[in-house]
Amino acid sequence: MADTAELAIVHATTASASWLTDPTVFAANRKPAHSSHRYVIGETSEPKQSLDGEWKVRIEQARNVDVESAPFAAVDFEDGDFGAIEVPGHLQMAGYLKNKYVNIQYPWDGHEDPQAPNIPENNHVAIYRRRFALDAQLARTLENDGTVSLTFHGAATAIYVWLDGTFVGYGEDGFTPSEFDVTEALRNGNGNAADSPEAEHTLTVACYEYSSASWLEDQDFWRLHGLFRTVELAAQPHTHVETVQLEADYTAADTAGKADTAELNAALTLRNPADAMTIESTLRDGDGNVVWESTQACNGEIALNSGKMTNIAPWSAESPTLYTLTVRVVGHDGAIIETVTQKIGFRTFRIENGIMTLNGKRIVFKGADRHEFDAKRGRAITREDMLSDVVFCKRHNINAIRTSHYPNQEYWYDLCDEYGLYLIDETNMETHGTWVANNVERPEDGIPGSRPEWEGACVDRINSMMRRDYNHPSVLIWSLGNESSAGEVFRAMYRHAHTIDPNRPVHYEGSVHMREFEDVTDIESRMYAHADEIERYLNDGSPAHTDGPKKPYISCEYMHAMGNSCGNMDEYTALERYPMYQGGFIWDFIDQAIETKLPDGTTRMCYGGDFGDRPSDYEFSGDGLLFADRTPSPKAQEVKQLYANVKIAVSVDEARITNDNLFVSTGDYRFVLRILADGKPVWSTTRRFDVAAGESASFEVDWPVDDYRSNAEELVLEVSQQLGNACDWAPAGYELAFGQCVVAGAKTTADAVD
CATH class of the missing domain: 2.60.40.10 (Immunoglobulins)
Structure with a gap:
């Protein structure tokens, strides 16, 4: 049955300006979310073409941009006066827009007073343009009746896209992929791509600073915009594995002398399966040894089952053993059409008798909350940045990260699988400023609350995250978002999450502000509760259940590592003696400061307010275990010792x-x-x-x-x-x-x- 979130995606041949302020429209022509599995055409042909690098850009006021006629998207549009910008990158870091830092407030507060879902009149649009020739491999795929998609892996806040003047689509939720089928646009553009791969194409993007999506993205971070993650084309053969969903369970023996067992189940969805004859699957260990294989006839839905296997090493942060599943789609002529590879970690994570367990053992999260951030690049971080962050965690006994407060780059999950870090994967949502003003909480006023017009967008956000990240063993918990109060929309998100994944727990802290919605989280999660308050919960339970704790407890934010902090952390680690206390996540991982060149040629780290930004929460962005240049702060040593x-x-x-x-x-x-x-x-x-x-x-x-x-x-x-x-x-x-x-x-x- 089609997914309710996917059914809500608009299909349109022309753009509409009304989408910007319509919360029920969050995507147009976007492809359904799917797993981020790796594949090649045949056995070795790389199917992807990066569009990263230098683009042209010009900033306009939204009132001056007509996305419906879109003259700026024409192939022959004169863009000689455009500036240059690197993609991935931020408009602010490149000097095109001003840096703004706010925590709870919205960046327009004090300047304009739009009422949701409306947006400020002072709204900037970045018109991006890039010319490219289609790579030969992608052109050959089109010749062979394949398809090509265009993916924006990160864009803030809303994008309209045209290829060779043809409207391609619209996307919000810039922290999960916006993928569009551009097959026909390529074939019908300036030059037939199938006949002339060297033909030049023109890609145009109108990237809006604000849309109705901005109301859902009030995270405590620098408000940075633009195409900040990679942009790429990807070819798919006519018969293509659209998505892979894995269950790789590990069962520890409950009786001495019995063997531990593991079992792999995989569901594959194929496009045009009739053109394939068989599916060949092989599972190998890290040394390349075959531990399981199968061959089966091809049809639309492929179910792989290894049966019970012994001598399989489990995955954990302590010993992150990975296996590799290779799936070959074989045509009727015996030729390999496509090869899919997926790393697999065998592990079972459950809540058992009120305690979260990994492979049958009670787990304690020794975690931190991590923004993607770099002092020079903002959230357009590199693979080197991510590897540095993983190494810091391992060297400082941090075993878990909460992706606060949005899904991270896909490569981060690969690293966490490989090096061994546990993840709470968090939906791109925070609406703090809708229900807190002047330190007064009115949780009943929060967006999305129980407002049906926001439900589709919010369910879509968790759907996109889960479909992409499902197969990563490092992901143990799904999070509905952060500091967005509660309401019926969260019930819809919670139900959707457990429909997709009945096994992983769902986390949401916001229900503590509206206890009638305690059912939207499987975990009791609080922020900055004192240790004695947590101890009362562990002994007595919550205000809604005073006959003892019903759910495992974590502090999704605690310690607040600002300045000379973390001094009483031992009061929290001492709570590990309670079985239902399962750790916490320090706020936060890295200082958010922007390296700025001064008039005298020197540079310094700048915080909120240093750019004339008002409103601002000033140096409140500097509360990391790492300084902004990625050197460890002194308090990291305290954390390292107590987390050991x-x-x-x-x-x-x-x-x-x-x-x-x-x-x-x-x-x-x-x-x-x-x-x-x-x-x-x-x-x-x-x-x-x-x-x-x-x-x-x-x-x-x-x-x-x-x-x-x-x-x-x-x-x-x-x-x-x-x-x-x-x-x-x-x-x-x-x-x-x-x-x-x-x-x-x-x-x-x-x-x-x-």
């Missing part, structure tokens, strides 16, 4: 090792024992302490204290947990945690003076 999975208690005769890992022992780590005399190392040795996951053990240590006591005022006995071998994110010897105790020396202060 291995706790070390040191005394004068032993070291006690507590291994809070769920699945891995400490056997592969080395423990370096040192004595520091008045802060200087004077003795060291290395030991191996092998403690099973979830266990504690004490080990005798014969510290040679007497050898150094007489010449020191103070001795520090230290045990450092270090990587025994190099890994992808740190060298051998990298320290993850330490424990210390202090022993008085025999040397007195008077001795030191003498």
Whole structure:
């Protein structure tokens, strides 16, 4: 049955200006959301063509732009006076629009007073233009009756698109793909693409600063606009795997002597399946060994089932083992039409008896809330930025990220699968300023609330996120959004999420402001609650259920890492002794500051208000564990120690090792024992302490204290947990945690003076 969100997408041959202020229209001609699986045509032919790079751009006032006749989209439109801009990139970072930072308020507050879904009259439009020739591989696909789609992976806030003067489509929700079929536009444009691949085509985009979608995107971040993620063309053969939906479950044996088992189920949807004969599927481990394979006849809906498999290594953040599924679509002539590859991590995440479990073990999220941000590029971050962020997490014992408050670039999820990070994947929605003003909360006034005109757009947002990200083992929880109050629209989103995915839990914090909507979240989630308040919940339950806690608890935001903060974090990690307390996410990951060149040629980091932006929340954007240049802040060390999975208690005769890992022992780590005399190392040795996951053990240590006591005022006995071998994110010897105790020396202060 067609998806309700997808049924709401408008189909139109011409653009309409009315869509900008109509919340029921959030996309026109957009293709249905689908998985982000990788594929090649045949066995090796790359199907994609990047349109990133330099584009032409000009800024207009919205009142001066006619999207319905769209003269600026004509192939022969004179654009010689346009400026240049890099895509991906932001109009603000390129100097075309002013930087604006607000937290709760909308950026137009104090200037104009539009009532939702209307938008400010002072609304900018960036007219983007780019000329390109279709790559030969894509042109050949068209010759062979294939198709070509055009995808904008990130665009703020609303885009109208034309190719060779032909209207292609309209899109909102700039944090999930807006994909359009441009097959006919390419064939009918200036030059027949199938006959003349070198023919030049003209792509035009009208990117609006504000639309009705702006009411749903009031996140605490810099308000940045433009085509800020990659733009690309992709060819699909006539017979094409449109989407893949995987279930890769892992079941730990419940009886000693029995084997753990894993099972792969995959549902594939094919376009034009009649032209294919068979589907060949192969599952390989990281060394390339085949662990399962099958061949079956092709029809429209392909169901793959591996049956119960043994000797499969599970996926977790501690040991992120991945397998590779390869699916070949074979034609009646025996030729391979298309090859699909998908990384798979076998794991099972559930709420069992009120506790979130991964592969049967209670999990604790040691997390942070992360904006995509770079001081020079804004949210147009690079793969190098993302890899740097993953490495920081691994090196600082952060095991989880909440994608606050929008779906991230697809590559981020690949990295989290590969390196091992747990994700709360969050819908692109925050409407804070609709129900909070001057620190007064009126949650009943919130958008979308129970307003039916907003339901389609909101359901579409979570649908687009889930369809894209479903197959990533790192995604454990779906989130309905952030700080948007509650209402019937959230019930619709919640139902839709569980219709697509009955297994993963759904998270939403906003119901704490309207307890009658507690049913829209499977998790009790709060922001900035004091530790004693959380403890009361863990003992007594919520205001709606006072006979004990009914749901597992997380702090989706806590600590607020601004300035010299995180000092009382131990009060929260101490709550881990309660089984239903399952951790939290520090607000936030990285300072949002913009590197700005000053008139004297120097640069400095600028915050809200530094650009004359009013309203502004000033330096409130600077609350990260990382500084804006990606160097760790001092408070990151506190987080690293308290988030460590291995706790070390040191005394004068032993070291006690507590291994809070769920699945891995400490056997592969080395423990370096040192004595520091008045802060200087004077003795060291290395030991191996092998403690099973979830266990504690004490080990005798014969510290040679007497050898150094007489010449020191103070001795520090230290045990450092270090990587025994190099890994992808740190060298051998990298320290993850330490424990210390202090022993008085025999040397007195008077001795030191003498």
